[in-house]
Amino acid sequence: MTNYRVTIGLEVHVQLKTKSKMFCACSTDFGASPNTHVCPVCMGYPGSLPVMNREAIRWTVISGLMLGCRINPFSKFDRKNYFYPDMPKNYQITQCDKPLCLGGGVDIEVEGKTKRVGITRIHQEEDVAKNMHYATWSGIDYNRAGVPLMEIVSEPDMESADEAVAYLQTLRQILVYAEVSDCNMEEGNMRCDVNISVRPDGQSSFGTKVEIKNMNSFKGIYNALKYEIDRQQEVVRGGGKIIQETRRWDVDKGQTFSMRTKEDAHDYRYFPEPDLMPIALPDSLVSEWASMLPLLPAQRREKFVSEFGLPEYDAQVLAADKAVGDYFESAARQSRNPKAVSNWVMTDVLRTLTERGISITGFAIKPVALAELVDLTDAKVINSNTARDVFAIMLEEGGRAKEIVAARGLAQVSDAGAIEAVVDQVITENPKSVEDFKNGKAAAMKFLIGQVMRLSKGKANPQMAGALLEKKLSN
Amino acid sequence: MMLNTLTIHEVLERLDRGECRSEDVVRSVLDAIHKTDGRIHGYLPLDETEAIAQARGADLARRNGAKGRLLGVPIAVKDVLNIKGQSCTCGSKILKGYVSPYDATAIARLRAEGAIFVGRTNMDEFAMGSSTENSAYGVTCNPWDLERVPGGSSGGSAAVIAAHEAVAALGSDTGGSVRQPASFCGCVGLKPTYGRISRYGLTAYASSLDQIGPITKDIRDAALLLQIMSGVDESDSTSLPVAVPDYQAVLTRDLKGVTVGLPKEYFVGGLDPEVERCVQEAIEVCRKLGAKVVEVSLPHTRVAVDTYYIIAPAEASANLSRFDGVRYGYRAEGAVDPLDLYKKTRAEGFGPEVKRRIILGTYVLSSGYYDAFYLRAQKVRTLIRRDFEEAFKQCSVILSPVAPTPAYRIGQNSADPLQMYLGDIFTVPVNLAGICGLSVPCGMASGKLPVGLQVMGPALGEEAILRTGYAFEQATDWRSRCSGIADENAGSQVRL
Numbered sequence: 022m023t024n025y026r027v028t029i030g031l032e033v034h035v036q037l038k039t040k041s042k043m044f045c046a047c048s049t050d051f052g053a054s055p056n057t058h059v060c061p062v063c064m065g066y067p068g069s070l071p072v073m074n075r076e077a078i079r080w081t082v083i084s085g086l087m088l089g090c091r092i093n094p095f096s097k098f099d100r101k102n103y104f105y106p107d108m109p110k111n112y113q114i115t116q117c118d119k120p121l122c123l124g125g126g127v128d129i130e131v132e133g134k135t136k137r138v139g140i141t142r143i144h145q146e147e148d149v150a151k152n153m154h155y156a157t158w159s160g161i162d163y164n165r166a167g168v169p170l171m172e173i174v175s176e177p178d179m180e181s182a183d184e185a186v187a188y189l190q191t192l193r194q195i196l197v198y199a200e201v202s203d204c205n206m207e208e209g210n211m212r213c214d215v216n217i218s219v220r221p222d223g224q225s226s227f228g229t230k231v232e233i234k235n236m237n238s239f240k241g242i243y244n245a246l247k248y249e250i251d252r253q254q255e256v257v258r259g260g261g262k263i264i265q266e267t268r269r270w271d272v273d274k275g276q277t278f279s280m281r282t283k284e285d286a287h288d289y290r291y292f293p294e295p296d297l298m299p300i301a302l303p304d305s306l307v308s309e310w311a312s313m314l315p316l317l318p319a320q321r322r323e324k325f326v327s328e329f330g331l332p333e334y335d336a337q338v339l340a341a342d343k344a345v346g347d348y349f350e351s352a353a354r355q356s357r358n359p360k361a362v363s364n365w366v367m368t369d370v371l372r373t374l375t376e377r378g379i380s381i382t383g384f385a386i387k388p389v390a391l392a393e394l395v396d397l398t399d400a401k402v403i404n405s406n407t408a409r410d411v412f413a414i415m416l417e418e419g420g421r422a423k424e425i426v427a428a429r430g431l432a433q434v435s436d437a438g439a440i441e442a443v444v445d446q447v448i449t450e451n452p453k454s455v456e457d458f459k460n461g462k463a464a465a466m467k468f469l470i471g472q473v474m475r476l477s478k479g480k481a482n483p484q485m486a487g488a489l490l491e492k493k494l495s496n
Numbered sequence: 497m498m499l500n501t502l503t504i505h506e507v508l509e510r511l512d513r514g515e516c517r518s519e520d521v522v523r524s525v526l527d528a529i530h531k532t533d534g535r536i537h538g539y540l541p542l543d544e545t546e547a548i549a550q551a552r553g554a555d556l557a558r559r560n561g562a563k564g565r566l567l568g569v570p571i572a573v574k575d576v577l578n579i580k581g582q583s584c585t586c587g588s589k590i591l592k593g594y595v596s597p598y599d600a601t602a603i604a605r606l607r608a609e610g611a612i613f614v615g616r617t618n619m620d621e622f623a624m625g626s627s628t629e630n631s632a633y634g635v636t637c638n639p640w641d642l643e644r645v646p647g648g649s650s651g652g653s654a655a656v657i658a659a660h661e662a663v664a665a666l667g668s669d670t671g672g673s674v675r676q677p678a679s680f681c682g683c684v685g686l687k688p689t690y691g692r693i694s695r696y697g698l699t700a701y702a703s704s705l706d707q708i709g710p711i712t713k714d715i716r717d718a719a720l721l722l723q724i725m726s727g728v729d730e731s732d733s734t735s736l737p738v739a740v741p742d743y744q745a746v747l748t749r750d751l752k753g754v755t756v757g758l759p760k761e762y763f764v765g766g767l768d769p770e771v772e773r774c775v776q777e778a779i780e781v782c783r784k785l786g787a788k789v790v791e792v793s794l795p796h797t798r799v800a801v802d803t804y805y806i807i808a809p810a811e812a813s814a815n816l817s818r819f820d821g822v823r824y825g826y827r828a829e830g831a832v833d834p835l836d837l838y839k840k841t842r843a844e845g846f847g848p849e850v851k852r853r854i855i856l857g858t859y860v861l862s863s864g865y866y867d868a869f870y871l872r873a874q875k876v877r878t879l880i881r882r883d884f885e886e887a888f889k890q891c892s893v894i895l896s897p898v899a900p901t902p903a904y905r906i907g908q909n910s911a912d913p914l915q916m917y918l919g920d921i922f923t924v925p926v927n928l929a930g931i932c933g934l935s936v937p938c939g940m941a942s943g944k945l946p947v948g949l950q951v952m953g954p955a956l957g958e959e960a961i962l963r964t965g966y967a968f969e970q971a972t973d974w975r976s977r978c979s980g981i982a983d984e985n986a987g988s989q990v991r992l
Contacts, residue, residue, distance in 0.1 A: 061598050065818040067591065067699040068578045068600060070732050100814050102861070106834045111817030161822070290861035292870060295703035295811055297733050 024222040025254045028230075029185050029215060029246065030177035033192060034170050035202045036148065036210035037080050042167035043147040044071030044114065049169075051208055055153075055162035063167035065109030070296050073098075077169035078121065078300060079310060080201040081145050084171060085122025086314055087199045088140055088192075092307045096121045098145075098294040103287050106159070107149040109166050117291040120144035121300070126176075127195065128319070129187040138188045139176030146170050165209075171201075177216065177227065182246035186239050189213065194318050198343040206238050213242060218263070219253040228253070229263040233277055236270050245270040249277050321346055329359035338367050344381045345371070351388035352395075361395045369412055386415045394422040407431050407479055433482050437489070440473070440481050444489045447472045458494055466490065499524035501660045501986050504569050504717040511558065511568050518558070518568025521663065522551040522614055525570055528661045528985040529615070536981060537636050538646070538656035539615045540575055540585070550612035557610065564610025565724060571606060572662035574653050575616040576623055577708065578697040579603050582613070586699050587621040587631035587649075590845030591825040600697020601732065602666070602708050602725040609724050617652030617665060621847045622816060623673055623701040625649050626919050629910050630849045637906070638680060639979035640945055644903040647677030653711045654681035658946075660978070660985040664721060665711045670701045671804050672898070672923025674709035675935035679898035679948025682937045682977060684965070685711045686718045687923075689955045690930035691736035693722075694729030700815040702808035703734075705927040714975055715936065715966040719743040722958060738956060746959040747966040752786035754964060757891030761797040762922060768901040774939025774947040775897045778968065782895065785967050792887040792894060796880045797925060801917055803880065804924040806860050806873035813857030819845065852913065881929040884954065892960045894952040896922050898935045902945035922950060931955050936965040937974035946977070 042049055045062035061069040082092055099117040122143035128135055150166035152159055173192065179185045193204040193211060204211040213236055218228035233249060236242045248270075253263055268277040316324060318340050325336035325346075339349045349366045353359035370391070374381060386394075394415070398408045403426055411425050426432055447469055448455055457465035466487065473486040499507065499521045510516045526544055533539055547570070554568035573579060576586050578596040585591040599607065607613075620630040628636040628651025636651045638644040639659040646655040650667025654677035657665050667674040669687035678685025686709045693708045700706060710721035723744065728737040758779065763772065783789055821827035821841030828840030846854070860869035887894060899919055909916040926933040931954055938949035949968065953961040969975055978986065 064823060066578075066597065066824070067584060067586070067594070067818070068596075068695075068697040069598075070696050070734075072731060072733055102814055102817060104817065104820065104835070104838050106822055109818065109823070110814075111820060112814045288863045290813075290858065290863070290866075292810060292814070292861055292866070295734075296700075 023258070025219045025257065026222055027180050027250050028177045028218050028220070028227055029179035029181075031173075031175045031179070031185060031188065032214040032216070033173045033175075033189065034212040034214075035084075035173065035196060035204060037077050037169040037171060038200070038202055039074055039076045039080070039169050041074060043074050043077055043145070043169040044167055047167065051210075053164055055160065055164060058164040059166070063109060064163055065111075071114060071294075073297060073300075074169055077145060080169075080199075081121050081143060081171045082302065082307065083199055083310055083314065084173075084196060084201050085125065085143050086307075086311050087195050087317065088122075088125040088127060088143070088173070090122035090125035090140060090143060092302055093119060093121055093123055094304070095119060095299060095301055097299040098297045099291045100294050102290045105149070106161055107152050107166070109150060109163060113146060113149065114294055114297070115146035115172075116144035119299075127188065127191050129184060129191050131181075131183050131187050136178075136184065138178045138184070141174045141176055143171055143173050146172060182243045182250065185215070185246055186243050189239060189242065194341070198315055198318055200315075200343070209237065212237060215242065215246065217246065217249050217253070219250065219257060221257070228257070229265050231263060231265070232267045233270055234267060234280070241270060241272055244275060245277060248275065252277065315343060318343075325349075329353050329363070331360060331363050335360075335363045335367060339363060342381075348381050348384070348388055352392045354392075355389050356392035356395045358395055358399045361399060362392060365391060365395060365412075369409070373416065385417075385419060386412070390415055390421055397422050397426060401482065402426065402432055404433050404479070404483060406474075407433065410479075431480065433480055437485065440477070440485050441489055443473050443476050443481060444486060444493060446476065448490075448493060455494060498528075498660070498986050500528045500663065501982070502663060503713045504566070504664050504720060507569055507663055508566075518551040518554040518570075518612065519548060521568065522547050522570050522612070525614060525662060528659070529656075532639075532659055532981045532984055533656070533661055535637060535642055536639055536655050536659050536661065537634050538617055538652040538659060538661060539572070540583075540618055540633055540652075542615050543582075547612070547614040550614070554610055554612055562610065564608070565720065566606060567610030569611055570614040570663055571611050572615045572617050572653060572656050572665040573603070573613055574650050574665070574667045575619050576668050576699045576701075577603060577666060578699070579613050582616065584616075584699065585633070586623070587619040587633060588819075588846065588850070589632040589826055590819045590841070592632075594825045598697065600708075601694035601729045603697060605725050605727075606721070615656070615662070617650070617656055619652055620649035620673075621850050622699070622812070623649040623668055623670055623706075624812070624849050624853050626672070626676055626916055627904075627906075627909065628652060628655075628677070629906060630847055632847055635906055638903045639981035640682065641903065643905055644945070645680065645906050647680030647899070647903060649673040649677075650685075650711060651677045651680075654678050654683055654685065657681065657683040657711055657713060658979045659981040664713070664717050666721070667709055667711045668698055668701075669707050669709045669923075669927065670705045670808060671920050671927050674711055675898050675923050675926075675933060675948065675950060676920070678711055678935040679937075679950075680903040680946065682946030682948075682974070682979065683711055683713060684715055684718045684934065684936055684969075684975075685709060685948075686722060686934040686958075686962075687926060687932060688722060688726065688958060689736070689932040690927070691734050692932070692956070692958065693725045694727075694732040694735045696729055696731040700811075702811040703815060704811060705804075705808055707927075715934075715962060715969050716744065716747060718934065719747065719962050719966075722962075736956070741959055743958060743962055746963045748963060749967055749970050750786045751782055751964060751967050754782075754787045754893065754960070755891040756782050756787045756789045756964070757792035757887055757894040758789060759792050759794040759797065759887065759894055759896060761794050762896040766900055767897060768941065770941035771897050771899070771901060771947050774941065775895070775949055778938040778949045778972075779895060781968060781971055782964070785971055787964075790890055792890055794880075794883040794887060794925065796876060796883050797921070799876055800880055800925045800928060801921055803873045803876045803928060804920065805856070805917055806869050807877065807928070809853040809857030810861050810870050810873075811857070813854045813861065816846075816850065816854055821845070849913070877928050880925055884925070884929045884931055884952075888954040888957075892953070893957070893964045896950045896952065898922060898948035898950040902941040902947055926952055929955075932958050932961055934961050934965050936969055937977070938968070938972070939974060940977065946974075
């Protein structure tokens with residue numbers, strides 16, 4: 022049986038996190054009442070004119086730099102003409118032949134193998150409105166019309182659904198890292214169109230490509246690709262021909278359906294947008310932006326390993342989210358024991374975030390406070406149990422570890438005389454356990470140490486207490 | 497002296513001296529409109545109560561010590577400019593019922609100086625035309641001869657000035673739409689440099705060519721309105737971030753040190769002999785005022801009209817896509833789906849000339865034709881701009897006719913669009929080059945119809961063209977000639 026090779030290319034639309042829209046001052050906030058974030062510009066009223074959002078341009082360029090693209094020194098906007106009720110002007114302002122970013126790529130990892138997926142271009146455009154359909158009528162919400170989008174077009178470098186999803190996830194992580202977008206697929210601020218074709222092994226030219234639209238989750242994309250790969254292979258295997266067409270993914274039916282064929286493809290009649298000046302980005306400005314770029318997730322993992330001596334696993338967990346990585350890095354720099362900081366962040370800190378459903382930027386314990394806590398434990402000023410208590414106090418009441426330990430007298434007691442008095446009391450009050458220990462029951466020692474800790478209100482140095490008990494009971 | 501016959505400066509003098517109120521001026525204008533606009537049809541339906549209310553507001557403000565370079569001065573506005581709360585139909589059925597939610601920047605700047613906006617003037621639908629015969633709301637007639645067109649597309653604005661039915665007016669000029677009607681009606685019309693006045697709020701016909709311009713009774717008024725409307729606007733990325741000079745300060749009565757260029761390509765066959773005579777006499781006047789006259793060459797003039805009728809319709813085809821019946825304006829009944837709604841609304845809402853240009857523009861942008869038409873036209877446009885750059889190395893202004901003929905008869909060219917388009921030959925190069933030009937009255941063809949002299953200047957050369965226009969205007973008495981309708985309105989009584 023003939024084997025088939027799959028070729029996949031992706032067009033990813035990403036909503037930028039700007040406060041205002043691409044060409045007017047309206048808010049981009051998600052979830053407002055329909056048609057409350059609108060003005061003559063984003064509603065396409067007669068006489069209104071677009072004005073470029075410079076922040077959006079900057080963020081698209083930053084995304085391009087993060088993805089290894091060349092930044093076009095001369096870029097411009099064009100009008101893409103087509104009629105649709107979600108289009109206020111019936112043309113979209115986008116970029117045709119002079120996009121902001123060219124070239125680039127990302128490294129993806131699938132089944133332990135690393136592979137580079139090329140990026141053809143990134144261009145800037147405006148989002149359309151949202152059509153809402155009811156029983157007998159339809160409505161249009163223009164709140165989304167004009168929200169800045171960047172479209173990232175990949176090379177046809179992916180050969181399986183797994184690779185496509187890995188590419189999307191890597192892309193998403195990088196863009197969230199660059200803080201240009203939330204890349205939240207459910208809110209629609211990351212959307213994806215797929216181009217896919219199959220060809221028999223050994224054939225050098227690509228097969229006829231099909232475009233799939235309307236996918237809004239990684240799972241949907243994965244399933245749509247799986248379905249479409251099977252469908253196309255079956256068609257070709259049966260001697261049929263793939264038609265160049267646009268298909269729609271139906272989540273409920275788990276199938277793709279033909280939307281339109283090439284014959285009724287639009288002629289978009291692109292031409293330069295006369296209402297906007299071209300964009301000339303001086304090298305000096307691009308260099309300035311480049312100098313402020315955050316590290317890529319992979320670079321950061323390496324940095325955590327080499328600079329803080331973390332195990333690979335820790336580095337991966339901490340670098341997965343930029344804000345968590347930032348938190349860790351700040352605390353680690355202020356502490357003498359980065360690995361201990363890593364342990365705290367990976368366990369108590371992340372668990373608290375999950376339990377409370379909050380983000381690390383709003384976390385009550387600041388990096389400097391965690392670093393202090395770690396160092397107090399490291400210096401044996403407090404023991405690890407006390408450290409957990411102090412962590413809980415800081416979480417609820419704020420404050421700094423040193424002050425809490427001092428104010429509440431939580432410092433570990435390492436004075437042999439003071440511990441000895443407590444040890445003697447415990448031996449006197451627990452003859453049964455003393456007996457058990459002497460009869461070789463090791464667990465009894467744990468109980469006795471526990472009693473010392475209890476009587477000392479947790480402040481006794483447990484190692485010293487254990488040593489003293491053993492010394493006294495072995496006499 | 498009837499107040500409606502005055503210039504802005506004359507009105508302001510009287511208002512300042514307390515000799516009349518803004519309300520008197522507005523009532524005088526309204527009286528003239530009642531008396532003669534039934535024959536001219538320069539205005540679209542008026543809201544007289546609102547006009548009087550604005551005037552009273554200005555009078556109150558003046559009594560309270562308010563200042564403003566146009567405080568209480570009524571201005572007629574071409575129906576293409578957005579004024580908050582007013583309709584803005586652009587002479588089209590498709591915008592019937594649309595009420596603008598905002599002020600155009602130029603309007604806001606005039607308003608800030610106290611101007612009041614009395615009446616919207618008729619125009620060729622979406623500024624597409626040269627005769628104001630293409631309005632969905634009827635034809636406007638030339639006050640000098642009611643059987644003739646007033647020019648276009650700002651024909652309403654020019655006609656109401658020529659009829660003394662207004663003190664001053666605004667038009668828009670994409671290929672001559674301010675200058676040519678000014679020429680046909682014997683008033684002053686100024687097309688500023690592209691980007692001099694913000695286009696925000698000017699309903700777009702061809703975005704890379706459109707400019708707002710004043711249509712006035714004299715050069716001083718044009719300079720004043722230009723002064724106020726000019727300057728960079730953050731709402732229009734194509735507005736020029738260049739300081740606005742004092743345009744009034746350059747108005748002198750001589751042309752010493754001015755070199756006037758005459759483009760040899762403009763004085764060839766096809767020019768009406770009476771127009772040619774008037775323009776030649778005007779050139780002699782300039783020479784006597786001290787100007788040096790040289791011949792210049794604008795070799796790409798012959799392809800200017802072709803270039804214009806590719807670029808302008810291309811941009812228009814996209815600019816007019818938004819009129820679809822979904823959000824505002826006219827909506828066709830009985831549509832079964834969105835596509836059907838668009839088709840019906842646009843078929844019923846647009847007139848034939850607008851449809852012709854949308855189809856033409858759609859065609860020249862189509863895949864397979866773009867390079868041959870649109871792209872090539874843009875290249876020719878660059879050549880036309882260079883022609884002017886070269887010419888302006890030898891002269892400070894260029895003189896020419898505004899149009900090859902005086903006002904023609906209504907219906908004379910409407911059956912032949914190509915003939916109509918050729919009438920734009922002397923005006924479209926200025927828009928394509930993005931430079932400035934004005935029309936100033938320079939004679940009467942056969943003693944009956946006004947002829948305009950076009951004074952063209954380089955980009956941001958408004959001072960030079962205003963100075964030339966002013967010196968010429970002051971040295972001649974063409975501006976004191978009145979149309980028959982204006983004579984009637986000069987006798988209208990002020991109702992106090």
